[in-house]
Amino acid sequence: MTSPVPSATNLRAGSLPIAGLGAIDCDVHPRSPRRQDLLPYVDDYWREIFMSREIDHLELSGYPETLRPNRAAPDAGNGDAASLAKALLDPLKLDAAILNVTSGVHAIFDPYLAQVLCQATNRWLAAEWLDRDPRLRASLIVPLQHPEAAVAEIEAYAKDHRFVQVLAVVMNDKPLGQRYLWPIYEAASRHGFALNIHAGNTYRHAPTQSGFNSYLVEDFVHQTQGFANQVGSLLAEGVLAKFPEMKVVLSESGVTWMPSLMWRMSKDWRGVRIEVPWVKEMPSLLMRKQVRLTLQPFDGPSDPAQAARAIAHLGGDEMLLFSSDYPHDHRIDVAYWPANLPEELAARAARENALATYPRLEV
Amino acid sequence: MEADTKAKRHVVCRADEIQPGASKRVQVAGRDIAIFNVNGEYSAIGDRCPHEGASLCAGAIVGLAEADEPGEARMTRHGEFVRCPWHGWEFDLKTGKSWCDPRRTRVKKFDLAVEDATKIVEGPYKIDVFDIRQEGSYLVIDI
Numbered sequence A: 001m002t003s004p005v006p007s008a009t010n011l012r013a014g015s016l017p018i019a020g021l022g023a024i025d026c027d028v029h030p031r032s033p034r035r036q037d038l039l040p041y042v043d044d045y046w047r048e049i050f051m052s053r054e055i056d057h058l059e060l061s062g063y064p065e066t067l068r069p070n071r072a073a074p075d076a077g078n079g080d081a082a083s084l085a086k087a088l089l090d091p092l093k094l095d096a097a098i099l100n101v102t103s104g105v106h107a108i109f110d111p112y113l114a115q116v117l118c119q120a121t122n123r124w125l126a127a128e129w130l131d132r133d134p135r136l137r138a139s140l141i142v143p144l145q146h147p148e149a150a151v152a153e154i155e156a157y158a159k160d161h162r163f164v165q166v167l168a169v170v171m172n173d174k175p176l177g178q179r180y181l182w183p184i185y186e187a188a189s190r191h192g193f194a195l196n197i198h199a200g201n202t203y204r205h206a207p208t209q210s211g212f213n214s215y216l217v218e219d220f221v222h223q224t225q226g227f228a229n230q231v232g233s234l235l236a237e238g239v240l241a242k243f244p245e246m247k248v249v250l251s252e253s254g255v256t257w258m259p260s261l262m263w264r265m266s267k268d269w270r271g272v273r274i275e276v277p278w279v280k281e282m283p284s285l286l287m288r289k290q291v292r293l294t295l296q297p298f299d300g301p302s303d304p305a306q307a308a309r310a311i312a313h314l315g316g317d318e319m320l321l322f323s324s325d326y327p328h329d330h331r332i333d334v335a336y337w338p339a340n341l342p343e344e345l346a347a348r349a350a351r352e353n354a355l356a357t358y359p360r361l362e363v
Numbered sequence B: 001m002e003a004d005t006k007a008k009r010h011v012v013c014r015a016d017e018i019q020p021g022a023s024k025r026v027q028v029a030g031r032d033i034a035i036f037n038v039n040g041e042y043s044a045i046g047d048r049c050p051h052e053g054a055s056l057c058a059g060a061i062v063g064l065a066e067a068d069e070p071g072e073a074r075m076t077r078h079g080e081f082v083r084c085p086w087h088g089w090e091f092d093l094k095t096g097k098s099w100c101d102p103r104r105t106r107v108k109k110f111d112l113a114v115e116d117a118t119k120i121v122e123g124p125y126k127i128d129v130f131d132i133r134q135e136g137s138y139l140v141i142d143i
Protein backbone atom coordinates (compact mmCIF):
# COMPACT_ATOMS: atom_id res chain seq x y z
CA MET A 1 0.00 0.00 0.00
CA THR A 2 2.90 2.32 0.52
CA SER A 3 4.21 4.13 -2.48
CA PRO A 4 7.94 4.53 -2.66
CA VAL A 5 9.35 8.01 -2.89
CA PRO A 6 9.25 9.46 -5.46
CA SER A 7 6.31 7.62 -6.93
CA ALA A 8 5.41 7.46 -10.58
CA THR A 9 1.81 6.60 -9.79
CA ASN A 10 0.87 9.23 -7.27
CA LEU A 11 -2.60 10.57 -7.71
CA ARG A 12 -2.15 14.12 -6.53
CA ALA A 13 1.38 15.19 -7.15
CA GLY A 14 2.07 18.78 -6.37
CA SER A 15 4.72 20.68 -8.25
CA LEU A 16 6.62 22.34 -5.41
CA PRO A 17 9.43 20.07 -4.25
CA ILE A 18 9.88 19.74 -0.50
CA ALA A 19 13.62 19.61 -1.08
CA GLY A 20 14.78 23.19 -0.87
CA LEU A 21 12.39 24.21 1.88
CA GLY A 22 14.76 23.08 4.63
CA ALA A 23 11.72 21.22 5.85
CA ILE A 24 11.11 19.70 9.25
CA ASP A 25 8.80 16.72 8.99
CA CYS A 26 6.73 16.63 12.18
CA ASP A 27 5.21 13.16 11.85
CA VAL A 28 7.22 10.19 10.62
CA HIS A 29 6.68 6.61 11.71
CA PRO A 30 9.51 4.19 12.23
CA ARG A 31 8.41 0.59 12.43
CA SER A 32 7.37 -0.09 16.00
CA PRO A 33 9.85 -2.18 17.97
CA ARG A 34 9.55 -5.90 18.49
CA ARG A 35 10.72 -7.99 21.37
CA GLN A 36 14.20 -8.57 20.01
CA ASP A 37 14.60 -4.81 19.61
CA LEU A 38 13.67 -4.10 23.21
CA LEU A 39 15.31 -6.98 25.05
CA PRO A 40 18.74 -5.27 25.17
CA TYR A 41 17.16 -2.42 27.13
CA VAL A 42 15.39 -4.33 29.88
CA ASP A 43 16.72 -6.18 32.90
CA ASP A 44 16.63 -9.91 33.41
CA TYR A 45 13.31 -9.87 35.28
CA TRP A 46 11.58 -8.15 32.39
CA ARG A 47 13.42 -10.32 29.90
CA GLU A 48 11.85 -13.27 31.70
CA ILE A 49 8.43 -11.63 31.54
CA PHE A 50 8.78 -10.75 27.87
CA MET A 51 9.74 -14.33 27.05
CA SER A 52 7.33 -16.19 29.30
CA ARG A 53 4.37 -13.94 28.49
CA GLU A 54 5.25 -13.90 24.81
CA ILE A 55 5.29 -10.13 24.76
CA ASP A 56 6.46 -9.29 21.29
CA HIS A 57 4.87 -6.94 18.83
CA LEU A 58 2.47 -4.59 20.57
CA GLU A 59 0.04 -2.99 18.22
CA LEU A 60 -2.93 -0.76 18.84
CA SER A 61 -5.98 -2.63 17.58
CA GLY A 62 -7.17 0.63 16.05
CA TYR A 63 -4.10 0.66 13.83
CA PRO A 64 -2.68 -2.84 13.53
CA GLU A 65 0.35 -2.08 11.44
CA THR A 66 1.17 -5.68 10.58
CA LEU A 67 -2.25 -6.22 9.03
CA ARG A 68 -3.71 -5.02 5.80
CA PRO A 69 -4.47 -2.32 4.85
CA ASN A 70 -1.96 -0.76 7.24
CA ARG A 71 0.93 -3.11 6.57
CA ALA A 72 3.90 -1.32 5.11
CA ALA A 73 5.57 -2.77 2.06
CA PRO A 74 8.82 -4.62 2.76
CA ASP A 75 10.68 -1.76 1.10
CA ALA A 76 8.73 0.91 2.97
CA GLY A 77 11.93 2.44 4.19
CA ASN A 78 10.96 2.74 7.83
CA GLY A 79 12.79 -0.38 8.98
CA ASP A 80 15.96 1.35 10.10
CA ALA A 81 17.59 4.76 10.11
CA ALA A 82 19.61 4.20 6.95
CA SER A 83 16.63 3.15 4.86
CA LEU A 84 14.56 5.98 6.22
CA ALA A 85 17.27 8.41 5.21
CA LYS A 86 17.33 6.96 1.75
CA ALA A 87 13.57 6.84 1.36
CA LEU A 88 12.59 10.13 2.96
CA LEU A 89 15.20 12.41 4.52
CA ASP A 90 17.65 12.49 1.61
CA PRO A 91 15.25 12.97 -1.30
CA LEU A 92 13.25 15.61 0.61
CA LYS A 93 16.46 17.15 1.98
CA LEU A 94 14.80 17.34 5.37
CA ASP A 95 16.58 19.29 8.07
CA ALA A 96 14.83 17.19 10.68
CA ALA A 97 12.18 14.50 11.02
CA ILE A 98 10.29 13.66 14.18
CA LEU A 99 9.69 9.98 14.82
CA ASN A 100 6.43 8.98 16.42
CA VAL A 101 5.88 5.49 17.76
CA THR A 102 2.23 4.79 18.40
CA SER A 103 2.30 1.24 19.61
CA GLY A 104 0.33 -0.92 21.97
CA VAL A 105 2.39 0.42 24.86
CA HIS A 106 -0.23 3.15 25.26
CA ALA A 107 -2.91 0.57 25.97
CA ILE A 108 -1.12 -1.56 28.57
CA PHE A 109 -2.94 -1.72 31.91
CA ASP A 110 -0.01 -2.91 34.03
CA PRO A 111 1.68 0.37 35.02
CA TYR A 112 5.11 -1.24 35.52
CA LEU A 113 5.07 -3.09 32.24
CA ALA A 114 4.00 0.15 30.57
CA GLN A 115 6.87 1.94 32.25
CA VAL A 116 9.44 -0.62 31.15
CA LEU A 117 8.11 -0.70 27.59
CA CYS A 118 8.27 3.10 27.38
CA GLN A 119 11.81 3.18 28.75
CA ALA A 120 12.97 0.45 26.41
CA THR A 121 11.27 2.05 23.41
CA ASN A 122 12.93 5.40 24.10
CA ARG A 123 16.32 3.76 24.49
CA TRP A 124 15.78 1.84 21.28
CA LEU A 125 14.79 5.06 19.50
CA ALA A 126 17.90 6.82 20.79
CA ALA A 127 20.33 4.00 19.98
CA GLU A 128 18.94 2.65 16.74
CA TRP A 129 17.62 5.82 15.17
CA LEU A 130 18.71 9.11 16.71
CA ASP A 131 22.33 8.04 17.19
CA ARG A 132 22.49 6.95 13.58
CA ASP A 133 21.22 10.07 11.84
CA PRO A 134 21.66 13.57 13.26
CA ARG A 135 18.54 14.77 11.44
CA LEU A 136 16.25 12.49 13.41
CA ARG A 137 14.24 13.59 16.40
CA ALA A 138 11.60 11.70 18.36
CA SER A 139 8.61 11.90 20.61
CA LEU A 140 9.31 10.60 24.07
CA ILE A 141 7.01 7.71 24.93
CA VAL A 142 5.80 8.01 28.52
CA PRO A 143 3.38 5.87 30.54
CA LEU A 144 0.32 8.02 31.16
CA GLN A 145 -0.89 4.99 33.16
CA HIS A 146 1.79 5.85 35.72
CA PRO A 147 2.28 9.63 35.91
CA GLU A 148 5.18 9.43 38.39
CA ALA A 149 7.10 7.18 36.05
CA ALA A 150 6.21 9.44 33.14
CA VAL A 151 7.71 12.41 34.97
CA ALA A 152 10.84 10.39 35.75
CA GLU A 153 11.20 9.50 32.06
CA ILE A 154 10.91 13.17 31.08
CA GLU A 155 13.56 14.08 33.64
CA ALA A 156 15.80 11.29 32.39
CA TYR A 157 15.71 12.73 28.86
CA ALA A 158 15.63 16.41 29.78
CA LYS A 159 19.16 16.92 28.49
CA ASP A 160 18.69 14.89 25.31
CA HIS A 161 17.17 17.53 23.08
CA ARG A 162 16.63 15.05 20.28
CA PHE A 163 13.41 14.17 22.10
CA VAL A 164 11.29 17.21 21.36
CA GLN A 165 7.81 16.25 22.53
CA VAL A 166 5.92 13.85 24.77
CA LEU A 167 3.43 11.59 23.02
CA ALA A 168 -0.12 10.68 24.03
CA VAL A 169 -2.72 8.94 21.89
CA VAL A 170 -5.88 10.88 21.37
CA MET A 171 -8.47 8.40 22.55
CA ASN A 172 -7.44 6.82 25.81
CA ASP A 173 -8.61 6.51 29.43
CA LYS A 174 -9.63 10.03 30.30
CA PRO A 175 -9.62 13.56 28.96
CA LEU A 176 -6.03 14.76 28.86
CA GLY A 177 -6.75 18.01 30.67
CA GLN A 178 -7.39 16.26 33.98
CA ARG A 179 -5.22 17.15 36.93
CA TYR A 180 -3.74 13.74 37.60
CA LEU A 181 -1.67 14.25 34.44
CA TRP A 182 -0.43 17.73 35.33
CA PRO A 183 2.86 16.60 36.85
CA ILE A 184 3.66 15.29 33.37
CA TYR A 185 2.82 18.65 31.80
CA GLU A 186 4.75 20.50 34.48
CA ALA A 187 7.89 18.51 33.76
CA ALA A 188 7.39 18.65 30.00
CA SER A 189 6.81 22.37 30.02
CA ARG A 190 9.75 23.07 32.34
CA HIS A 191 12.07 21.26 29.95
CA GLY A 192 10.59 22.70 26.77
CA PHE A 193 8.85 19.58 25.47
CA ALA A 194 5.69 19.99 23.44
CA LEU A 195 2.73 17.70 24.10
CA ASN A 196 2.00 15.62 21.04
CA ILE A 197 -1.48 14.15 20.78
CA HIS A 198 -1.41 11.54 18.07
CA ALA A 199 -4.28 9.73 16.38
CA GLY A 200 -4.85 6.38 18.05
CA ASN A 201 -7.34 4.64 20.24
CA THR A 202 -6.92 2.26 23.14
CA TYR A 203 -10.66 1.45 23.06
CA ARG A 204 -11.17 2.10 26.74
CA HIS A 205 -14.44 3.60 25.59
CA ALA A 206 -16.58 3.37 22.51
CA PRO A 207 -14.97 5.55 19.87
CA THR A 208 -18.09 7.65 19.47
CA GLN A 209 -20.39 9.22 22.03
CA SER A 210 -23.18 7.20 20.46
CA GLY A 211 -21.54 3.82 20.85
CA PHE A 212 -19.40 1.52 18.73
CA ASN A 213 -19.37 2.00 15.00
CA SER A 214 -19.28 -0.87 12.53
CA TYR A 215 -16.79 0.20 9.89
CA LEU A 216 -13.26 1.38 9.48
CA VAL A 217 -14.25 4.49 7.56
CA GLU A 218 -16.19 5.64 10.60
CA ASP A 219 -13.32 4.87 12.90
CA PHE A 220 -10.95 7.07 10.92
CA VAL A 221 -13.37 9.96 10.89
CA HIS A 222 -14.29 9.77 14.57
CA GLN A 223 -10.70 10.42 15.60
CA THR A 224 -11.54 14.05 14.88
CA GLN A 225 -14.05 14.06 17.70
CA GLY A 226 -11.39 12.69 19.98
CA PHE A 227 -9.08 15.56 19.07
CA ALA A 228 -11.82 18.10 19.65
CA ASN A 229 -12.53 16.55 23.06
CA GLN A 230 -8.88 16.78 24.02
CA VAL A 231 -8.45 20.39 22.95
CA GLY A 232 -11.61 21.29 24.86
CA SER A 233 -10.37 19.46 27.93
CA LEU A 234 -6.91 21.07 27.87
CA LEU A 235 -8.53 24.47 27.55
CA ALA A 236 -11.30 24.14 30.12
CA GLU A 237 -9.32 22.32 32.78
CA GLY A 238 -6.69 25.03 32.57
CA VAL A 239 -3.71 23.20 31.06
CA LEU A 240 -3.27 25.83 28.34
CA ALA A 241 -3.52 28.61 30.91
CA LYS A 242 -1.22 26.91 33.41
CA PHE A 243 1.46 25.92 30.91
CA PRO A 244 1.40 28.76 28.40
CA GLU A 245 4.83 27.90 27.01
CA MET A 246 3.88 24.33 26.12
CA LYS A 247 2.62 23.82 22.61
CA VAL A 248 0.08 21.08 21.96
CA VAL A 249 0.71 19.36 18.63
CA LEU A 250 -2.14 17.37 17.11
CA SER A 251 -0.83 14.70 14.76
CA GLU A 252 -2.98 13.21 12.02
CA SER A 253 -5.85 15.23 13.35
CA GLY A 254 -6.99 16.94 10.18
CA VAL A 255 -7.43 20.67 10.25
CA THR A 256 -10.78 21.88 8.99
CA TRP A 257 -12.76 20.95 12.10
CA MET A 258 -10.60 23.18 14.27
CA PRO A 259 -12.08 26.59 13.36
CA SER A 260 -15.58 25.50 14.32
CA LEU A 261 -14.29 24.30 17.69
CA MET A 262 -12.55 27.64 18.17
CA TRP A 263 -15.68 29.59 17.32
CA ARG A 264 -17.98 27.46 19.40
CA MET A 265 -15.80 27.45 22.49
CA SER A 266 -15.27 31.19 22.24
CA LYS A 267 -18.98 31.77 21.97
CA ASP A 268 -20.03 29.53 24.82
CA TRP A 269 -17.16 30.67 27.02
CA ARG A 270 -18.74 34.11 27.14
CA GLY A 271 -21.78 32.77 28.87
CA VAL A 272 -20.34 30.09 31.13
CA ARG A 273 -16.82 31.29 31.77
CA ILE A 274 -17.50 31.81 35.48
CA GLU A 275 -17.01 28.05 35.84
CA VAL A 276 -13.52 28.35 34.39
CA PRO A 277 -12.29 31.84 35.26
CA TRP A 278 -8.71 30.69 34.68
CA VAL A 279 -9.56 30.82 30.99
CA LYS A 280 -8.96 34.54 30.77
CA GLU A 281 -8.66 34.94 27.06
CA MET A 282 -10.99 34.11 24.24
CA PRO A 283 -10.54 30.34 23.70
CA SER A 284 -9.84 30.86 20.02
CA LEU A 285 -6.89 33.09 20.92
CA LEU A 286 -5.50 30.59 23.40
CA MET A 287 -5.83 27.79 20.88
CA ARG A 288 -4.16 29.85 18.19
CA LYS A 289 -1.26 30.54 20.53
CA GLN A 290 -0.77 27.00 21.75
CA VAL A 291 -2.38 24.38 19.54
CA ARG A 292 -0.62 23.14 16.40
CA LEU A 293 -1.87 20.73 13.75
CA THR A 294 0.10 18.55 11.38
CA LEU A 295 -0.96 18.68 7.77
CA GLN A 296 -1.02 15.03 6.73
CA PRO A 297 -3.56 13.59 6.24
CA PHE A 298 -5.42 16.78 5.34
CA ASP A 299 -9.19 16.61 5.72
CA GLY A 300 -10.12 19.53 3.52
CA PRO A 301 -11.27 20.03 -0.04
CA SER A 302 -8.98 18.86 -2.82
CA ASP A 303 -9.02 22.19 -4.61
CA PRO A 304 -6.20 24.25 -3.07
CA ALA A 305 -8.11 27.52 -3.41
CA GLN A 306 -10.98 26.06 -1.42
CA ALA A 307 -8.55 24.52 1.02
CA ALA A 308 -6.98 27.94 1.50
CA ARG A 309 -10.38 29.32 2.46
CA ALA A 310 -10.95 26.54 4.96
CA ILE A 311 -7.50 27.08 6.44
CA ALA A 312 -8.00 30.85 6.63
CA HIS A 313 -10.70 30.25 9.23
CA LEU A 314 -7.97 29.26 11.66
CA GLY A 315 -7.00 32.91 11.73
CA GLY A 316 -3.31 32.18 11.54
CA ASP A 317 -0.93 30.02 9.53
CA GLU A 318 1.26 29.61 12.57
CA MET A 319 -0.94 26.72 13.68
CA LEU A 320 0.10 24.42 10.84
CA LEU A 321 3.04 22.04 10.72
CA PHE A 322 4.30 20.16 7.73
CA SER A 323 4.24 16.38 8.02
CA SER A 324 4.47 13.51 5.60
CA ASP A 325 3.05 10.85 7.94
CA TYR A 326 5.58 8.62 6.19
CA PRO A 327 5.29 5.71 5.44
CA HIS A 328 1.51 5.78 5.74
CA ASP A 329 0.16 5.90 2.28
CA HIS A 330 -2.00 8.86 1.42
CA ARG A 331 -1.61 8.24 -2.28
CA ILE A 332 0.52 11.28 -2.74
CA ASP A 333 4.13 11.74 -3.53
CA VAL A 334 5.61 13.07 -0.33
CA ALA A 335 8.55 14.58 -2.21
CA TYR A 336 6.23 17.38 -3.30
CA TRP A 337 4.14 19.85 -1.40
CA PRO A 338 0.65 18.29 -1.40
CA ALA A 339 -1.32 19.46 -4.42
CA ASN A 340 -4.40 20.11 -2.31
CA LEU A 341 -2.66 22.55 0.03
CA PRO A 342 -1.95 26.16 -0.82
CA GLU A 343 1.69 26.61 -1.78
CA GLU A 344 1.88 29.96 0.02
CA LEU A 345 1.79 27.98 3.24
CA ALA A 346 4.78 25.87 2.39
CA ALA A 347 7.73 27.88 3.71
CA ARG A 348 6.10 28.71 6.98
CA ALA A 349 4.55 25.33 7.70
CA ALA A 350 7.57 23.36 6.56
CA ARG A 351 10.07 25.08 8.78
CA GLU A 352 9.35 28.29 10.69
CA ASN A 353 6.32 27.00 12.52
CA ALA A 354 8.12 23.88 13.67
CA LEU A 355 11.00 25.92 15.02
CA ALA A 356 8.54 28.09 16.94
CA THR A 357 6.71 25.02 18.24
CA TYR A 358 9.68 23.03 19.53
CA PRO A 359 12.10 24.98 21.72
CA ARG A 360 14.21 21.82 22.02
CA LEU A 361 14.60 21.45 18.29
CA GLU A 362 17.98 22.75 17.23
CA VAL A 363 18.72 22.54 13.51
CA MET B 1 -17.82 64.83 21.21
CA GLU B 2 -20.42 66.44 19.04
CA ALA B 3 -23.00 64.05 20.36
CA ASP B 4 -22.06 65.05 23.88
CA THR B 5 -22.67 68.70 23.27
CA LYS B 6 -26.03 67.91 21.79
CA ALA B 7 -27.05 65.65 24.65
CA LYS B 8 -30.24 66.65 26.36
CA ARG B 9 -31.00 65.94 29.91
CA HIS B 10 -34.02 63.93 30.85
CA VAL B 11 -35.41 63.30 34.24
CA VAL B 12 -36.16 59.61 34.30
CA CYS B 13 -37.45 58.69 37.72
CA ARG B 14 -37.18 59.26 41.43
CA ALA B 15 -33.98 57.86 42.82
CA ASP B 16 -35.79 55.99 45.56
CA GLU B 17 -37.76 54.05 42.99
CA ILE B 18 -34.65 51.91 42.51
CA GLN B 19 -33.48 50.36 45.73
CA PRO B 20 -29.87 49.19 46.15
CA GLY B 21 -29.42 45.98 44.18
CA ALA B 22 -32.43 46.67 42.00
CA SER B 23 -32.81 47.92 38.46
CA LYS B 24 -35.37 49.65 36.34
CA ARG B 25 -35.94 50.00 32.66
CA VAL B 26 -36.87 53.45 31.44
CA GLN B 27 -37.61 54.82 28.01
CA VAL B 28 -35.87 57.98 27.06
CA ALA B 29 -36.11 59.49 23.62
CA GLY B 30 -37.39 56.19 22.26
CA ARG B 31 -34.57 54.14 23.75
CA ASP B 32 -34.73 51.50 26.42
CA ILE B 33 -32.25 52.18 29.15
CA ALA B 34 -31.47 49.95 32.12
CA ILE B 35 -30.71 51.80 35.33
CA PHE B 36 -29.01 49.97 38.18
CA ASN B 37 -28.52 50.94 41.77
CA VAL B 38 -25.34 49.34 43.01
CA ASN B 39 -24.98 50.19 46.69
CA GLY B 40 -26.34 53.65 46.18
CA GLU B 41 -24.42 54.32 43.00
CA TYR B 42 -26.44 54.52 39.85
CA SER B 43 -25.43 53.53 36.38
CA ALA B 44 -27.29 53.51 33.11
CA ILE B 45 -26.61 51.35 30.09
CA GLY B 46 -28.56 50.36 27.02
CA ASP B 47 -31.08 47.74 28.03
CA ARG B 48 -30.77 45.56 24.94
CA CYS B 49 -28.10 42.86 25.10
CA PRO B 50 -25.97 43.05 21.95
CA HIS B 51 -26.03 39.28 21.68
CA GLU B 52 -29.68 38.48 21.06
CA GLY B 53 -31.50 41.34 22.64
CA ALA B 54 -32.46 40.25 26.14
CA SER B 55 -33.44 42.97 28.58
CA LEU B 56 -30.36 43.55 30.70
CA CYS B 57 -32.27 45.15 33.52
CA ALA B 58 -33.66 41.67 34.19
CA GLY B 59 -30.13 40.36 34.65
CA ALA B 60 -28.41 39.75 37.96
CA ILE B 61 -25.97 42.30 39.31
CA VAL B 62 -22.84 40.27 39.91
CA GLY B 63 -19.17 40.45 40.67
CA LEU B 64 -16.40 39.12 38.54
CA ALA B 65 -15.17 35.54 38.87
CA GLU B 66 -11.41 35.60 38.56
CA ALA B 67 -8.61 33.08 39.03
CA ASP B 68 -4.85 33.34 39.01
CA GLU B 69 -4.59 29.57 38.87
CA PRO B 70 -6.88 26.79 37.72
CA GLY B 71 -9.03 25.80 40.68
CA GLU B 72 -8.39 29.02 42.63
CA ALA B 73 -11.47 31.01 41.70
CA ARG B 74 -12.58 34.03 43.69
CA MET B 75 -15.09 36.85 43.36
CA THR B 76 -13.84 40.38 42.82
CA ARG B 77 -15.39 43.71 41.83
CA HIS B 78 -18.62 42.92 43.64
CA GLY B 79 -21.70 44.38 42.01
CA GLU B 80 -19.86 45.95 39.10
CA PHE B 81 -21.34 43.74 36.38
CA VAL B 82 -24.70 42.71 35.06
CA ARG B 83 -25.09 39.18 33.75
CA CYS B 84 -27.46 38.88 30.83
CA PRO B 85 -30.47 36.75 31.83
CA TRP B 86 -30.45 34.79 28.60
CA HIS B 87 -26.94 33.47 27.91
CA GLY B 88 -24.88 34.91 30.70
CA TRP B 89 -22.67 37.46 28.98
CA GLU B 90 -21.29 39.90 31.53
CA PHE B 91 -21.28 43.66 31.05
CA ASP B 92 -19.33 46.16 33.08
CA LEU B 93 -21.88 48.58 34.50
CA LYS B 94 -19.35 51.41 34.55
CA THR B 95 -18.35 51.15 30.90
CA GLY B 96 -21.03 49.05 29.21
CA LYS B 97 -18.30 46.77 27.86
CA SER B 98 -18.58 43.01 27.68
CA TRP B 99 -15.96 41.45 29.91
CA CYS B 100 -15.16 38.75 27.38
CA ASP B 101 -14.89 40.94 24.35
CA PRO B 102 -14.55 44.56 25.48
CA ARG B 103 -13.41 45.87 22.14
CA ARG B 104 -16.22 44.65 19.99
CA THR B 105 -19.12 43.87 22.28
CA ARG B 106 -20.57 46.62 24.37
CA VAL B 107 -23.79 48.33 25.25
CA LYS B 108 -24.07 52.05 25.28
CA LYS B 109 -23.20 53.74 28.51
CA PHE B 110 -25.15 56.82 29.52
CA ASP B 111 -24.23 59.58 31.86
CA LEU B 112 -26.48 59.56 34.82
CA ALA B 113 -26.73 62.03 37.66
CA VAL B 114 -28.77 62.28 40.80
CA GLU B 115 -30.02 65.78 41.25
CA ASP B 116 -32.15 67.56 43.78
CA ALA B 117 -35.64 68.59 42.92
CA THR B 118 -34.88 72.23 43.56
CA LYS B 119 -31.96 72.13 41.18
CA ILE B 120 -34.07 70.57 38.51
CA VAL B 121 -36.87 73.10 38.92
CA GLU B 122 -34.44 75.91 38.75
CA GLY B 123 -32.39 74.52 35.90
CA PRO B 124 -32.70 75.40 32.25
CA TYR B 125 -34.39 72.11 31.35
CA LYS B 126 -37.77 72.74 32.79
CA ILE B 127 -39.44 71.02 29.93
CA ASP B 128 -38.19 67.73 31.26
CA VAL B 129 -39.23 68.10 34.81
CA PHE B 130 -42.96 68.10 34.53
CA ASP B 131 -43.29 65.23 36.91
CA ILE B 132 -40.94 66.26 39.62
CA ARG B 133 -41.95 66.90 43.10
CA GLN B 134 -40.49 69.52 45.28
CA GLU B 135 -38.92 67.10 47.71
CA GLY B 136 -36.60 64.16 47.26
CA SER B 137 -33.97 63.36 44.63
CA TYR B 138 -34.46 62.58 40.97
CA LEU B 139 -32.47 60.70 38.39
CA VAL B 140 -31.52 62.75 35.39
CA ILE B 141 -30.11 61.31 32.21
CA ASP B 142 -28.24 62.88 29.32
CA ILE B 143 -29.16 61.55 25.96
Ligand code: FES
Pocket (backbone or CB within 6 Å): B049, B050, B051, B052, B053, B054, B084, B085, B086, B087, B088, B089
Ligand atom coordinates in the same frame (compact mmCIF):
# COMPACT_ATOMS: atom_id res chain seq x y z
S1 FES C 1 -29.03 37.76 24.78
FE1 FES C 1 -27.65 38.42 26.25
S2 FES C 1 -26.22 36.85 26.33
FE2 FES C 1 -27.53 36.20 24.79
